[in-house]
Structures are given as structure tokens and as C-alpha cells.
Amino acid sequence: xxxxxxxxxxxxxxxxxxxxxxxxxxxxxxxxxxxxxxxxxxxxxxxxxxxxxxxxxxxxxxxxxxxxxxxxxxxxxxxxxxxxxxxxxxxxxxxxxxxxxxxxxxxxxxxxxxxxxxxxxxxxxxxxxxxxxxxxxxxxxxxxxxxxxxxxxxxxxxxxxxxxxxxxxxxxxxxxxxxxxxxxxxxxxxxxxxxxxxxxxxxxxxxxxxxxxxxxxxxxxxxxxxxxxxxxxxxxxxxxxxxxxxxxxxxxxxxxxxxxxxxxxxxxxxxxxxxxxxxxxxxxxxxxxxxxxxxxxxxxxxxxxxxxxxxxxxxxxxxxxxxxxxxxxxxxxxxxxxxxx
Ligand code: SD4
Numbered sequence: 554x555x556x557x558x559x560x561x562x563x564x565x566x567x568x569x570x571x572x573x574x575x576x577x578x579x580x581x582x583x584x585x586x587x588x589x590x591x592x593x594x595x596x597x598x599x600x601x602x603x604x605x606x607x608x609x610x611x612x613x614x615x616x617x618x619x620x621x622x623x624x625x626x627x628x629x630x631x632x633x634x635x636x637x638x639x640x641x642x643x644x645x646x647x648x649x650x651x652x653x654x655x656x657x658x659x660x661x662x663x664x665x666x667x668x669x670x671x672x673x674x675x676x677x678x679x680x681x682x683x684x685x686x687x688x689x690x691x692x693x694x695x696x697x698x699x700x701x702x703x704x705x706x707x708x709x710x711x712x713x714x715x716x717x718x719x720x721x722x723x724x725x726x727x728x729x730x731x732x733x734x735x736x737x738x739x740x741x742x743x744x745x746x747x748x749x750x751x752x753x754x755x756x757x758x759x760x761x762x763x764x765x766x767x768x769x770x771x772x773x774x775x776x777x778x779x780x781x782x783x784x785x786x787x788x789x790x791x792x793x794x795x796x797x798x799x800x801x802x803x804x805x806x807x808x809x810x811x812x813x814x815x816x817x818x819x820x821x822x823x824x825x826x827x828x829x830x831x832x833x834x835x836x837x838x839x840x841x842x843x844x845x846x847x848x849x850x851x852x853x854x855x856x857x858x859x860x861x862x863x864x865x866x867x868x869x870x871x872x873x874x875x876x877x878x879x880x881x882x883x884x885x886x887x888x889x890x891x892x893x894x
Contacts, residue, residue, distance in 0.1 A: 583826040584882065586857040588759065590874035591618055593752035594800045594851055597632060598871030599879045601625045605754055606873050615754040615762035616655045616677075623651075623673050623764045626750045630709060634748035637670045638709045639768020641716050642775045643725055647707040650769050650782035651676045652687075654790040656760035660686050662782040666693035668704045673766045675702060676782070686784060690776075719772050727773050749781050751788060751798025753853045761855070763790040765798050779803025785813035794820045795855050797829070800868070801848035805836045815852045825852035826860025826885075833862045833887065844888050851884075865890045 586592070589609040591602045605622030609615070627636030634640070641647045651672035652662035661680025663672050664687060675697040679688050688696050698704055708716075749767035756762075765788040767781040780803035781787035787803065789812035790796035797815035799806045806812070811832050818828035829850035836843050849868035851861045861870050861884040868884035 583824050583858045583860040584872065586755075586853070586859055586872060587874040587876055588755050588857045589615075589757045590853075590857055590872070591622060591752060591754040592851060592853055592859050592870060592872050593622065594750055594798065594849065594868075594870055595748055596869055596871060596881045597626055597629070597748065598750060598752065599873075599881060600629075601750055601752060602871050602873035603878055605752065606878055609754060609756055610875070612757050614758075615756040615760050616653070618754045618756065619752045619762050619764035620653065620673055620677055622752050622754070623750050623766045624671055627671050627673060627766055630711075632748065633712055633715070633768070633771070635750055635767055636672065637705075637707045638712055639707065640712050640771035641708055641768075642777065643720075643723075643727055643772045644775045645708065645713070645716055646775060647712070647768060648775075648777075649707070649767070650779055650787075651764070651766035652782045652784055652788050653677050653680060653762070653764045654784065654788055654796075655680070655762045656790070656792040658791070660784045662687040662784060663693040663697075664689040664778040664782040665776060666690065666697070668694050668707065669697040669702050670705055670707060671702070673764050675700070676764075676766075687782065689778070716772065723772065727770070727777075749787070749800045751781075751800055751851060753790070753796040753798060753851065755853065755855075755857055759855070761790050761792050761796050761853075763788045763796045763798055770803065780806035780811070783807060785810045787812060789813045789816045791816050791820070793855065795825060795853050797825075797832075797850055797852040799848060799850050801864070802843070802846045805840065805843050805846065805848050809835050809839065811836070811848070811850060815850055819852065819854050824860055825854050825858055826862065828852055829860050829862035830885075833864055837864065837887065845891050847890075849884055849886075862886065864888060 605618040608618040797812040849863035
């Protein structure tokens with residue numbers, strides 16, 4: 554007799570993918586953190602985690618920790634993929650996406666929001682001060698201003714220059730993963746392309762929260778929204794099970810509702826690492842062409858076990874607990890990185 558779980562497992566294990574892993578079977582199966590702890594995507598997560606740790610180490614709430622943490626890259630002028638100084642859309646507008654989720658399953662989000670430097674805090678205000686989950690575009694900016702956030706120009710001279718360079722040759726045509734090809738996005742120590750921060754924390758009471766914030770794909774079509782503000786795609790937290798977040802080409806994540814999938818697979822008994830791997834596999838099974846793109850998942854379960862998996866090598870994540878505050882771990886992946894990735 555085949556049970557439901559083995560059918561699901563079989564459908565996830567695409568034989569062609571298993572035949573050609575770059576490093577699929579090597580490395581640790583997962584990392585056990587001491588609670589409380591915080592984890593986040595990419596090496597710039599170290600600074601963000603440290604800020605989150607100031608909250609967690611004093612017995613603070615995971616929700617406050619993740620908001621405090623991701624505000625660091627949102628404010629970083631050298632980071633062109635999150636918050637202020639993010640690269641604009643193809644018309645030169647910086648539009649930001651962010652979402653947040655707490656231990657009660659409450660969620661808040663803003664999409665394609667302009668002129669507000671800390672979208673994560675606006676997402677939290679949507680969660681706590683409105684009956685809604687998501688506000689988009691001009692309405693999100695208007696709500697933020699009503700809440701006392703400052704309206705400011707987020708396009709910096711450096712980002713404007715990079716956009717103008719792109720315009721010279723791009724024929725006004727956005728392309729997934731274009732960042733990998735020539736424009737050198739990213740921050741020192743980070744990958745060259747997609748650098749969204751997704752953060753997951755467990756506080757001293759054992760409660761989980763998560764946050765995700767980005768300026769999205771550079772030079773995107775005006776109005777494009779990625780996975781990062783979509784609850785279930787860029788982030789999902791279930792206090793009974795664990796949390797997951799994603800980085801990379803958001804269209805792939807949205808089509809497979811990736812972070813929700815990772816959490817549901819953990820609910821069925823998979824480790825965080827196995828669940829992330831299966832979610833990446835799901836993308837590749839439906840769209841084998843996605844192997845030239847990057848998507849990375851990061852997950853943590855209720856016990857503080859952490860795992861991650863990506864399409865391509867090059868994804869990494871940052872870990873912080875009382876034993877170590879600045880640990881960076883390379884993510885495992887199915888394929889070697891596409892040149893430039
Ligand atoms: C998006 N997922 O807008 C985001 C981009 C990203 O790391 O993750 N960058 O598609």
C-alpha cells in the first residue's frame with residue numbers, strides 16, 4: 554500500500570534532477586540552533602541578525618526582533634536590493650515590497666510602495682492597525698504617511714546612474730535574472746544578483762515570527778510585484794510548525810507558493826532542509842528552464858533546526874544565537890552557478 558506521504562515524496566523526486574546534483578547529498582543535513590535564535594538570507598543577514606539579537610537576547614518578542622533586524626539592510630545605502638537606494642523599475646521608480654507575520658498567524662504586507670524608507674514597519678502597521686493584510690501602490694504610501702512615516706525620495710544618485718546605464722542597451726525590456734548578466738547588483742559579501750532579506754526568529758518563549766523585504770527585481774515593469782510581500786510565497790510562519798522565506802526570482806516562488814509549501818512539508822514531518830530541497834525541486838520539475846535562475850529557500854522548525862536549499866550554488870544564509878552571532882553558511886544547491894550568479 555502506498556500512503557499519501559510516499560506518493561507526495563515520489564512526485565517531488567524528479568529522477569533527472571537527482572541524477573545531476575552539484576552537491577546535493579553532501580554537507581550537514583541541517584543546523585540545530587539554541588533558542589532564542591534568528592536566521593536570515595545572505596551574508597548581509599549578519600548585521601540584520603545582530604540587530605534582531607539585541608531584542609531576542611533581552612527576552613523580547615520575535616516579531617519585534619525581525620522588524621528591528623530587517624530595518625538594517627532597508628537603511629543601508631550600499632544595498633541596492635532592499636529599501637532605500639534599491640534599484641528602480643524600468644521607468645526609474647523605486648517600488649518596495651515587504652511582509653511580516655507573527656506567532657498568532659497575523660500578517661501584514663505592502664506591495665509596490667514608493668517613497669517610504671521602511672516598508673517592513675508599514676507592513677506591521679497594516680497588520681496591527683487595519684483589518685487588512687495587504688496594501689499596494691499609492692494607497693500603501695498614503696496609509697504610511699497617515700501613520701506618521703516620512704515621505705522621501707528613495708532613488709539615490711548611484712542607483713539612478715546604474716538605471717541610466719541599463720537604459721542604454723536594454724531596449725526597455727525587463728528580464729528575469731538580468732542582474733546576473735552585467736549590472737553587478739548586490740552588496741559586498743553578498744551574491745551579485747538577488748539579495749532580498751528574509752528573516753525568521755524564535756524568541757525565548759518559543760514563539761516564531763518572520764519578515765521579508767526587498768526592492769524587487771531591478772528594472773522591472775512598472776507595477777510588478779514579486780514574491781516577497783505575498784504571504785505564503787516570500788514568507789510563511791506557523792507557530793506550531795516553523796517558518797520559511799525565499800529569495801531569488803519571485804515569479805518562480807509565486808507560481809509554487811513556495812514558503813507555504815516548505816512549511817506544509819515540515820508539518821508533514823520533513824526536516825527544514827528536506828522541505829526546502831523539495832520546494833526547489835517542485836520549481837524545477839514544473840519549469841526545468843529555471844535552472845539558469847536562482848531561487849533559495851531558508852526554513853526553521855519549531856525546535857530551532859535550520860535548513861536551506863537553492864537552485865544554484867551561491868546562496869548563503871546567516872545564523873545567530875547565544876553561541877555565535879555572525880555565522881554564514883553556504884546553501885546547498887542542485888546546480889553550479891550560472892556565470893555571474
Ligand atoms: C523578487 N524575490 O522581487 C524578490 C527578489 C529577491 O533576492 O529575492 N531578491 O522577486
